[in-house]
Every structure is written in C-alpha cells, then in structure tokens.
Amino acid sequence: xxxxxxxxxxxxxxxxxxxxxxxxxxxxxxxxxxxxxxxxxxxxxxxxxxxxxxxxxxxxxxxxxxxxxxxxxxxxxxxxxxxxxxxxxxxxxxxxxxxxxxxxxxxxxxxxxxxxxxxxxxxxxxxxxxxxxxxxxxxxxxx
Amino acid sequence: xxxxxxxxxxxxxxxxxxxxxxxxxxxxxxxxxxxxxxxxxxxxxxxxxxxxxxxxxxxxxxxxxxxxxxxxxxxxxxxxxxxxxxxxxxxxxxxxxxxxxxxxxxxxxxxxxxxxxxxxxxxxxxxxxxxxxxxxxxxxxxx
DNA sequence: TTGAAATTGATAAACCGTCTCAAAAATGAT
DNA sequence: ATCATTTTTGAGACGGTTTATCAATTTCAA
Numbered sequence: 001x002x003x004x005x006x007x008x009x010x011x012x013x014x015x016x017x018x019x020x021x022x023x024x025x026x027x028x029x030x031x032x033x034x035x036x037x038x039x040x041x042x043x044x045x046x047x048x049x050x051x052x053x054x055x056x057x058x059x060x061x062x063x064x065x066x067x068x069x070x071x072x073x074x075x076x077x078x079x080x081x082x083x084x085x086x087x088x089x090x091x092x093x094x095x096x097x098x099x100x101x102x103x104x105x106x107x108x109x110x111x112x113x114x115x116x117x118x119x120x121x122x123x124x125x126x127x128x129x130x131x132x133x134x135x136x137x138x139x140x141x142x143x
Numbered sequence: 144x145x146x147x148x149x150x151x152x153x154x155x156x157x158x159x160x161x162x163x164x165x166x167x168x169x170x171x172x173x174x175x176x177x178x179x180x181x182x183x184x185x186x187x188x189x190x191x192x193x194x195x196x197x198x199x200x201x202x203x204x205x206x207x208x209x210x211x212x213x214x215x216x217x218x219x220x221x222x223x224x225x226x227x228x229x230x231x232x233x234x235x236x237x238x239x240x241x242x243x244x245x246x247x248x249x250x251x252x253x254x255x256x257x258x259x260x261x262x263x264x265x266x267x268x269x270x271x272x273x274x275x276x277x278x279x280x281x282x283x284x285x286x
Numbered sequence: 287t288t289g290a291a292a293t294t295g296a297t298a299a300a301c302c303g304t305c306t307c308a309a310a311a312a313t314g315a316t
Numbered sequence: 317a318t319c320a321t322t323t324t325t326g327a328g329a330c331g332g333t334t335t336a337t338c339a340a341t342t343t344c345a346a
Binding site (some may be wrong): 162163164166168169197198199200201202205223 | 291292293294295296297302303
C-alpha cells in the first residue's frame with residue numbers, strides 16, 4: 001500500500017468523474033507533490049528530472065492544475081511565479097515573510113479565518129480560498 | 144498648491160534619499176496614480192497616452208515600482224497581470240475578489256489587523272505591510 | 287552655464303505559462 | 317490478449333507581461 005493512498009484515492013475519484021485517465025506521470029507527480037509544503041512547476045521539473053528525464057514541463061503544469069481542480073492543491077501567485085500549495089496534507093496555511101533575509105514562516109490562525117468569513121458574508125461573498133501574507137523584519141534582521 | 148502635495152512630498156523625500164531625480168514623467172504618473180484605487184501599467188499607459196503620447200511603457204513600469212519602494216504603492220499579482228494599489232490615499236485596505244465576475248470589494252478590519260500583529264510578534268516579526276485577499280463568489284455569481 | 291549622473295523611450299530580450307499536434311498510452315469492448 | 321476509441325504526453329512554438337539595454341536627453345548641484 002502506497003504512502004499516499006488517501007490522496008491517490010481522491011485523485012482517482014476525480015479522474016473517474018471526468019473521464020480522465022490514470023497515468024504513470026500523474027502518479028509520479030502526485031507522489032512528489034505530496035512530499036512538499038509548496039512547490040513551483042519549475043522546481044518539480046528539476047526534482048523529477050532524475051526519475052524521468054523525459055517528463056515535460058507542460059505535463060507538470062497540466063498535472064498541478066489538475067490537482068487544483070481535484071482539491072488536492074491550491075495555486076498561489078508569489079513573486080513572479082505560481083506556487084502550488086499542498087492543502088491535502090496539512091490544511092491551509094498563511095505566510096510571514098521577512099523582507100530582510102527572505103525567511104518564510106508558515107502559520108495558521110483560526111480566529112483570523114473566522115473573521116474573514118464574517119467579512120465575506122457581510123458583503124454577500126462565499127469564500128473559496130484566501131491568501132494572507134505578512135511582510136516585515138524577523139528578529140534577526142531587525143538588529 | 145497641488146492636489147497631491149503630501150504624496151508628492153513623500154516621493155521627493157524618497158528621491159532625495161536615494162540620489163534619484165524629480166522628473167516631469169514621475170510627476171505626471173504620480174498624479175494619475177493617486178486618482179486610482181488600483182491600476183495596471185498597461186491601463187495607465189493608455190490613460191496617459193493622450194497627455195503625453197511619447198511616454199513609454201517601460202517608464203511606467205519603472206515608476207510604479209519606484210512608488211512601491213517609496214511606500215506609496217503596493218504591487219499585487221492578479222491573474223497574469225500586476226495591479227498597483229494606491230495605499231497612500233485611503234490607507235491600507237484588503238480585497239474581496241469574486242472569482243466569477245472579477246468584482247473587487249475593498250474592506251478594512253481592525254480585528255484582523257490586531258490578530259496579525261499578534262501572530263507576527265509571537266514569531267518575533269515586526270510587520271511592515273501585509274496583503275490579504277479573499278477569493279470567492281459574490282451573491283450575484285453564486286446563482 | 288557646465289558637467290556628472292540619472293532618466294527616458296524604443297525595442298530587444300527574458301520569463302512564465304499555455305497551446306499545438308503527432309506519437310504514445312490507457313481504457314473498455316470484443 | 318487484441319482492437320478501437322479517447323485521452324495524454326512531450327517537444328517546442330507561441331502569447332502576454334515585465335525587465336534589460338543603450339544612445340540620447342534631462343536633471344541638478346556647483
């Protein structure tokens with residue numbers, strides 16, 4: 001039994017519902033994806049180059065977008081690139097980013113999330129996803 | 144006295160500190176920028192084409208990025224383009240974005256901001272700025 | 287006014303992500 | 317297992333956005 005049986009099941013169910021096929025590449029990419037918090041297509045391309053030198057970048061983009069549709073991943077624009085967050089394993093998280101050294105700290109805060117829901121419903125919105133980034137100086141860079 | 148004297152002052156101070164020069168183009172772009180909540184470089188290019196047909200797109204990009212460094216603007220990646228938000232005029236605000244029709248609602252929430260400070264200090268960070276975007280469906284698109 | 291330094295405009299180039307399409311692989315039926 | 321159908325893949329072309337280049341122009345302090 002695979003390490004990622006549950007997520008593999010989610011993927012297969014999505015594939016089944018949409019007349020899509022289960023392929024070696026999709027399995028390979030899902031396995032690699034689930035080991036990360038978040039990753040870019042480019043990073044994954046280099047990581048997987050050793051396992052399968054012929055795996056194309058387009059396939060990685062297509063597959064990561066597929067994961068988003070299947071509810072396994074979430075795309076997030078960060079800098080100029082798109083980060084694909086692994087939401088199946090640890091749930092959603094937000095980011096604290098040091099403008100001095102670039103350090104990134106992940107956090108979760110239920111109270112903030114609850115207030116977000118409040119703001120949304122007050123404006124008639126139903127939240128699908130969100131993005132919260134706090135920029136500042138870490139204790140090291142402040143001195 | 145110009146309508147945007149305060150922000151012009153902020154810009155001039157930043158220019159002075161960094162051995163940069165005050166130019167006709169920078170003044171023109173700042174005036175146009177401060178009239179907007181948020182704008183893309185391309186939109187501004189077309190807006191200003193009438194006032195100065197020779198103003199180059201590269202200059203607009205350079206200048207909007209300069210405003211970010213001066214603390215007058217904040218860049219935000221939305222879809223494939225970059226939105227430059229005017230943060231000097233109305234203070235910081237966050238966004239509710241409809242994934243159906245693209246409608247953007249601005250909001251402010253002191254409670255959320257307070258909790259952000261809490262999270263940051265718990266991690267030894269001092270916040271300089273932040274970005275919060277809630278994506279979902281507006282009441283119109285939900286039906 | 288003069289001269290050093292920064293800025294501009296035009297365009298080339300870089301970059302990210304998507305599209306195209308022929309070849310290959312997966313699935314369901316026989 | 318084989319076949320026929322449909323989807324997927326890989327490689328590179330492509331499109332849109334942003335940055336880099338560089339000669340000519342402008343700013344600004346002396």
